[in-house]
Amino acid sequence: MNYSHSELESENFSNETNSSVLIEVNNEAGDLQILQATLLELCTWNATLRVRQTFRLDQQTNLRIYAPELKAPIEVASENCSTHHDNHNNQLLICSFKPQIPESILEHLGQKSLVDRRTHERVSTELNVAASCEMGNARIPIHLINFSEGGFCLKSSVPLKPHSRILLRMQSIMGQEAKEDHIIAKSRWQVESGGHHIVGCEFLDPDSHQLLKQLHETIQDAGHQTFWKRLFGG
Structure with missing residues (x-):
């Protein structure tokens, strides 16, 4: 039919x-x-x-x-x-x-976003962070692809446990000191393609979107400053 x-x-x-x-x-x-x-x-x-x-x-x-x-x-x-x-x-x-x-x-x-169920606007990003499944201590290096008010999409070289709680560990610089921020989410779907695993996650804390947005903007600003310093020899 x-x-x-x-x-x-x-x-x-x-x-x-x-x-x-x-x-x-x-x-x-x-x-x-x-x-x-x-x-x-x-x-x-x-x-x-x-x-x-x-x-x-x-x-x-x-x-x-x-x-x-x-x-x-x-x-x-x-x-x-x-x-x-x-x-x-x-x-x-x-x-x-x-x-x-x-x-x-x-x-x-994946191009048609069939398995991405978020309704909010997605912001593309390039953040390399560490993730732990079910709040464990083992750290898995992952790459954040995009995020929205409801959640985010990540790429991993290894599969993550389906429908599990995920702890993102993100390093940032506050003044002269390094700081580790945490975001708790839940995996909702997973697609394997090209040797990588694309995982869609939902925020479990309503403040997580703002935290991830701030980190994204901080890294973007740092990248722009580095670009202009290189351009003008600063």
């Missing part, structure tokens, strides 16, 4: 997130069910979706995942899928892709 772009982006469907998709389910009895879902995580070998309606996976069920950003649906058989409920009793669908989907699809979806 083909869905028009307007159907996939109808007002009552896509106003919640940019990661809304349709799942077409054909069961062994020949019945067709259309499910509305939210894409939470995606890589070349699997996907995790939160499904809004309750449904049951039969042995011979076939699924097709549609999104406005996809030129063709992603097809997957039920034997490669499983369901469970999260802490809020939402039904989650985990699909394994066999064979794996092409990495070009991930790059296309």
Whole structure:
């Protein structure tokens, strides 16, 4: 079945997130069910979706995942899928892709921001910071790509634990002294592409956006001052 772009982006469907998709389910009895879902995580070998309606996976069920950003649906058989409920009793669908989907699809979806659900304006940045998962002591070097009032997007060479609390540790200079600022967030989605893991995170502290904005502006100002000093030999 083909869905028009307007159907996939109808007002009552896509106003919640940019990661809304349709799942077409054909069961062994020949019945067709259309499910509305939210894409939470995606890589070349699997996907995790939160499904809004309750449904049951039969042995011979076939699924097709549609999104406005996809030129063709992603097809997957039920034997490669499983369901469970999260802490809020939402039904989650985990699909394994066999064979794996092409990495070009991930790059296309990333460009279209399919899995980025923030509604506020995003500010591009280039901040290298350290992150700790579940408030642990191990520090993972990451690169912040952008941020908004609701959260941020980071790039990591290693995967982060899904739906985990993340502590950002950011070094800044106050006068002559180094200072470490902390931001607490929660990972919401993750995409693997090109050997890197792109992770979307939500702020858990309302003051975090302002702190990250200040650090971004401080580093920008420092970069501009360095540029002018080099230009004029200062």
